[in-house]
Amino acid sequence: MRLTSLLLSATTAVVVVAAGRDVGHAGKLHKAFAEARKKTTVREPVMDQILDRRASAPLFLNANTSKFAVNGTGIPDVNFDVGESYAGSLPISSDPNEESNLFWWFFPSTNPDAKKEILIWLNGGPGCSSFEGLLQENGPFLWQYGTFKPVHNPWSWNTLTNVVWVEQPVGTGFSTGKVTATSEEDVAKQFMGFWRNFMDTFSMQGYKVYIAGESYAGLYCPYIASAFLNAEDTTYYNMSGLLIYDPSITLDVVSESIPILAFTEYWGGLYPFNDTFRATIQARDAKCGYSAWMNKYLVYPPSGPQPLPFPGSDENGIPLEECVNIYWDIFDAISLINPCFDLYQVATTCPLLWDVLGFPGSFSYMPEGSSVYFDRADVKAAIHAPNITWEECTSKNVFVNGTDSSLPSHIKALPHVIDKTQNVQIVHGALDMILLANGTLLGIQNMTWGGKLGFQTKPNWPFYVPYNDFTTHSNLAAAGVFGSMVTERGLTYVSVDLSGHMVPQYAPSAAYRQLEFLLGRVDCMNCTTPFTVDKGAPQSSQPLGLGTAPQAWSEAGGGKNCSRKRSAPGRKLRK
Structure with a gap:
């Protein structure tokens, strides 16, 4: 339940929490704040x-x-x-x-x-x-x-x-x-x-x-x-x-490989690599031309159409393994530091939570005694489903030969x-x-x-x-x-x-x-x-x-060159 009296300037995200959450473990100041929150007037939930x-x-x-x-x-x-x-x-x-x-x-x-x-x-x-x-x-x-x-x-x-x-x-x-x-x-x-x-x-x-x-x-x-x-x-x-x-x-090379170094550097605290590894991937990125590409094309307005082949490709336009695999080498490295690392939400840390659908993020994990919800007979019966094995993501191809053309x-x-x-x-x-x-x-x-x-x-x-x-x-x-x-x-x-x-x-x-x-x-x-x-x-x-x-916002996609000048003053967005 939100505290309606604490409407701050809201320049950052504010988590909506229930009054009286136990924060006693965090020290006397947090205890005092928790007590103050309990006394704050709140509106009744409308939902x-x-x-x-x-x-x-x-x-x-x-x-x-x-x-x-x-x-x-x-x-x-x-x-x-x-x-x-x-x-x-x-x-x-x-x-x-x-x-x-x-x-x-x-x-x-x-x-x-x-x-x-x-x-x-x-x-x-x-x-x-x-x-x-x-x-x-x-x-x-x-x-x-x-x-x-x-x-x-x-x-x-x-x-x-x-x-x-x-x-x-x-x-x-x-x-x-x-x-x-x-x-x-x-x-x-x-x-x-x-x-x-x-x-x-x-x-x-x-x-x-x-x-x-x-x-x-x-x-x-x-x-x-x-x-x-x-x-x-x-x-x-x-x-x-x-x-x-x-x-x-x-x-995929545009969605993953080209921007991955800038992403890990922007969120550096979530990717605490040692200096040797960081220097290695920075050198590979520079050789492949990924950051240079970001500097040139992630700009507003665009600098022009992005020509083929994409950077880090051979003469036939095929991505080079040493370039495209920067993405997966980063994944392997961070998974050693954070064994519960989740590609779907990179701030995730251990413990690894079980998922009633069988697939909590980057891992398939079902503890002993658990079951996949939609694969249960009683669930299938309740929703008139066929009696087949249900998977969150099918292990079979949904395109002929597995290829979407x-x-x-x-x-x-x-x-x-x-x-x-x-x-x-x-x-x-x-x-x-x-x-x-x-x-x-x-x-x-x-x-x-x-x-x-x-x-x-x-x-x-x-x-x-x-x-x-x-x-x-x-x-x-x-x-x-x-x-x-x-x-x-x-x-x-x-x-x-x-x-x-x-x-x-x-x-x-x-x-x-x-x-x-x-x-x-x-x-x-x-x-x-x-x-x-x-x-x-x-x-x-x-x-x-x-x-x-x-x-x-920045031309390189990272934080160093971020401009904080407003690009448009409008409040009404449907134009």
Whole structure:
């Protein structure tokens, strides 16, 4: 529960915590502060009303949907009502003999602003289940790493809009059939067949459709969204906005190898290498030309298109092993220093927490006596799932021969969606090493949309997360200035402080604000407008200052040359 009397200037992220947290071990001053906090007046939590709100009658129950209905009080290990939901399989085409299906779980929203709209959530991989997002990011109940049992999620996206979590492509999670996809174009075509069947089942013709996802969904989402737009059919494919987290939008060498040295030097305290190793990787980086490339091309406005071949490549454009492996040599080195190092959130240290999905970050770890939640027979029965082995990320190929032949999405699919919808967000966690924020920005600065190449101004507007009374000890989240951002020509980029790869998991309040912006519920994210479901919460009255992710501001991507000059004064971002 937040202390509403301590609304500071909020130039850095402020963690929302419950009054009276035990900090006695930290000394007398901390004890005195804890006692003072206990005496502070607080507002009653408002999310209790939202979590308990249920429709007077089911919103989507009919003859077509009844077989998919899930008992909201019958979810194994969940000791509260998750509300109305539906789950099951639907084919990827209208062919009555179609044998391939996608599995999904749909949670309607009782929010009065959610009428005639639906959001699709996709995880990445390729081949990773979107139920990872449902259970540990933005679903109605959460079971996070190392925690005892599922809990309410006050940041569930279905408190804002109707949301369906879809396991795709074929071969992912509970989605069954023959894998035939060779490209993102194939994935999009199959998804469109499924989506038409889903819309008919729930009589959602004409609904606005929003698509969101993360990681490899930086390919899935833009390609599917672009195919929706190309269909020119607003009855089934009324594509209205796109939100992608820590996305794969460019080549791996750009997302990982080129920016990795600058990343480790910016976060030097998390990468405490000895002088010998640091000198070695610096020399290799210089030989490969990576930092020089960053200096030249991670600038605002762009210095020009990034030519091929990329630095550190042979005459055929193939990355040299000594160059591209700087990334993996750094991973090996930090894993010796920090044996619990997590590529998904680089501030993670030991102990290694168990994960009910079987994969806590960089490791697969299940302690004796534990089980994978969605592979349990009682869970499968509750959600009408087929009796097959469920894996968070499939061990089988979801593309024929394991190869996705499509071009990176920043070349064509993503610009198409930006230009057509004028409503696209790319969000990146600052502590993600799976895909680096500066790699994503290099991809953006090499992308043409709205008739121009890249962002013309640095992403140094303050990203503000409203103060609120949503959380308890089981679902803490942050508030205040919590990153940096910029909006130009229909594209918004946001960097989120203290977040790893899965922003809705590590920074759920930040993701909630981004969803409100995507849906058009708020028209700014660098302003102090409260959450739409907590309009009475007091907000900061002090100047917000600049954003707080300077690794993306300097030309080299590091901290030494950071400019703190504001690039744009605007507060209204939808232009």
